[in-house]
Amino acid sequence: MHLDHTLESYTVSNKLVKIRTGEKLFFSLCTLFIAVYTQSPFLLLLILFTMSSITIWSGVGIKHYLKLLMIPLTFLLPSLFVLAFLRGSEPVLTFSVIGMHLTMMREGLELGALLMMRSMAGISCLFFLIMTTPIADILDTMRKFRMPEIVGELSFMVYKLIFVLIDEMESTKIAQDARLGYLRGKRIKSLSLLLSSMLVRSLEKARNMERALEARCYAGKMPSLKFGREDESESKVHVMSPSLILMILFDACLLVLAVEGGV
Amino acid sequence: MSGYKDGEDIKRDAEKMVEVQDLWFSYDKKKWVLKGVDMELKRGDKTALVGCNGSGKTTLLLHLNGLLIPDKGYITILGNLLSYTKKALTEVRKRVGIVFQNPNDQIVAPIVFQDVALGPVNLGLSEGEVKKRVKRALNEINIGDLRDRKAHELSEGEKKKVAIAGVLAMEPDILVLDEPISGLDPESSEDLLNTIDSLCEQNDNMVVLVATHDVELVYEWADKVMVMREGEIVKSGKPYDVLGDEAVIKSSRLAMPRVLRIYKGIEMAACENPGVPPRSVEELLKVMKGNLWQ
Numbered sequence: 272m273h274l275d276h277t278l279e280s281y282t283v284s285n286k287l288v289k290i291r292t293g294e295k296l297f298f299s300l301c302t303l304f305i306a307v308y309t310q311s312p313f314l315l316l317l318i319l320f321t322m323s324s325i326t327i328w329s330g331v332g333i334k335h336y337l338k339l340l341m342i343p344l345t346f347l348l349p350s351l352f353v354l355a356f357l358r359g360s361e362p363v364l365t366f367s368v369i370g371m372h373l374t375m376m377r378e379g380l381e382l383g384a385l386l387m388m389r390s391m392a393g394i395s396c397l398f399f400l401i402m403t404t405p406i407a408d409i410l411d412t413m414r415k416f417r418m419p420e421i422v423g424e425l426s427f428m429v430y431k432l433i434f435v436l437i438d439e440m441e442s443t444k445i446a447q448d449a450r451l452g453y454l455r456g457k458r459i460k461s462l463s464l465l466l467s468s469m470l471v472r473s474l475e476k477a478r479n480m481e482r483a484l485e486a487r488c489y490a491g492k493m494p495s496l497k498f499g500r501e502d503e504s505e506s507k508v509h510v511m512s513p514s515l516i517l518m519i520l521f522d523a524c525l526l527v528l529a530v531e532g533g534v
Numbered sequence: 535m536s537g538y539k540d541g542e543d544i545k546r547d548a549e550k551m552v553e554v555q556d557l558w559f560s561y562d563k564k565k566w567v568l569k570g571v572d573m574e575l576k577r578g579d580k581t582a583l584v585g586c587n588g589s590g591k592t593t594l595l596l597h598l599n600g601l602l603i604p605d606k607g608y609i610t611i612l613g614n615l616l617s618y619t620k621k622a623l624t625e626v627r628k629r630v631g632i633v634f635q636n637p638n639d640q641i642v643a644p645i646v647f648q649d650v651a652l653g654p655v656n657l658g659l660s661e662g663e664v665k666k667r668v669k670r671a672l673n674e675i676n677i678g679d680l681r682d683r684k685a686h687e688l689s690e691g692e693k694k695k696v697a698i699a700g701v702l703a704m705e706p707d708i709l710v711l712d713e714p715i716s717g718l719d720p721e722s723s724e725d726l727l728n729t730i731d732s733l734c735e736q737n738d739n740m741v742v743l744v745a746t747h748d749v750e751l752v753y754e755w756a757d758k759v760m761v762m763r764e765g766e767i768v769k770s771g772k773p774y775d776v777l778g779d780e781a782v783i784k785s786s787r788l789a790m791p792r793v794l795r796i797y798k799g800i801e802m803a804a805c806e807n808p809g810v811p812p813r814s815v816e817e818l819l820k821v822m823k824g825n826l827w828q
Contacts, residue, residue: 487653494651
C-alpha cells in the first residue's frame, strides 16, 4: 500500500468522519491558536498528547502516526539545535570543532525546547485535521468562509499532483531497480535519470488528467462527502452536537489555563 | 438550464448527431495527425473506430468535445457548429461524454460517488439533483454497490465502470469510449461489453462510439465500422464489408477477425449459399454444422 493511499483512506474511513467538517476545522484551528499563544510547556504537551491521541484513536494507528510525526521532526531538530548556540548568556556546554569554539547556552536551549513543543503541538492540531477530514471537504468548508475560489482550486490541484509525482517516482524506481540501477557507483546517475524522467512523465500525466477533468466541465469544484449521505436531516438537526460541545469545552479550558498562566 | 431545453428540440430533429467534415490537425505544426477526416454518427448507432496505435483515433476523439481545436475543418454536434467559447464548450461537453483509456487519469476523487458527482457539481446543479444523477448513473451500469468504495481499491474493470458512470452522470447524448477493454482480463471485458450493450438498449437516442484496435470486439459488437489509417478514415460501413476487406485491413496494420477468416475459408471451400455472415463464434458454429449436415 502506498503512503498516499493510506493517508487518503484515513480521511474517508476514520471514526470521526461523521462529524461535521466545520467543527473539526474550528476545533483544530482554535487549538492551534492556543498553542501559538501560550507560553506554558504543560499546555503544549497537553495539546500534543490530546490531539495525537484523538488522531491515533480515530484509526490512524500509533505506528504510522509516529512515522508521520518524524517527517517534520527531521526538519525541526537541526534548526532548534542551532538555536541553542545563538541565544542567551549562561553557558551549559563548551566544545571546539576544527578550532572553532562553540558554546551551548541555557536560554537558547530552553527556547529551543519550547519552540519544539509548540511546533509539535501545532503539527498535531493540523495532523488531526488532515487525517480525519478529506481535503475536498476542508476546502469546501473554507470556501464557505469566503476563501477565494482560486486558492481552493490550486490547493486541490497541488494536493492531487503530489500523488501523481509519488506514483511516477515509485514506478520509475521499480523499473530502475529491476535493471540494477542502484548498484554501487551508479546511484547518482540513476537518481538524476529518475528525476528527469519523473518530470517528463508527470507532465504527461498531469496533461491527461487535465483533459479528463476538462471533459467533465471541471470548474474548480470538488464534490464534498455530503453527496454520499442519504439522509440530510442527520447533519442538520443538531446545531450544537455533543462532539462540538466537547470540543468547545476542551478549548475553553485550554484558553483559561493559557490566559491565567498558572501552569 | 433553459439553454439545454432549447437544444433538446434540435437534438430530436437532427438525425446526424455528430458530423465531422474535412478535419485537419497537427500537434507540432509539422506532421499532420489528422488528414481530412470525414465522419458521421447517426442516432442510435453503435459505431466503432478501428485503427492501429498511432493512427490518430484518440486525437480525433479529443476533437469531439472541443479538447483540441482543429487547424482546418468543421465539427457539428447535434446540428450546432462547434465553437470554442467557454459557454459553448460547457454545453458541448455536457452532450459529448468521453471515457478515457486510462481510468486512473480520469478518477480524481477518493471515493466512487464523489468522483461520479464531479461533473454535475461543476455544472452547478443543486445538491438533490447531483445525488439523483449519481444514483442513476451508478445504477445504469449496475455498480450501485460500489458507491462508497475507495476508488484506488477497485479492480481495473471496476475503475473503468466508475469512469463511465462519471461521464454518464453528465447525461450525455453521445458517449465516446477510448479503448474501453484494453488491459482488462477476459471476464471483465465481457462484463464491460455487456454493460455498454445494455446501456445502448436503455437509451435509444444515445450514440455510442468506441475507438479500439480490437477487431474481434468490433466485429461482434458494432453496427458500423470505420477504419482509420495514418489520420484518414479509409473505409466505413457495415462490419462485414469493412473488416472483410483484406486490402484495407492489411494496409491498416490490423487483422481480420478470426470468425470472419474461418468463415471466408469455408465459404470458398464448401458453402454454396452461405446467407448472412456469422458475427460470433456461436453463429459460425451454427453455419458450420448446417454445412456439414448437408
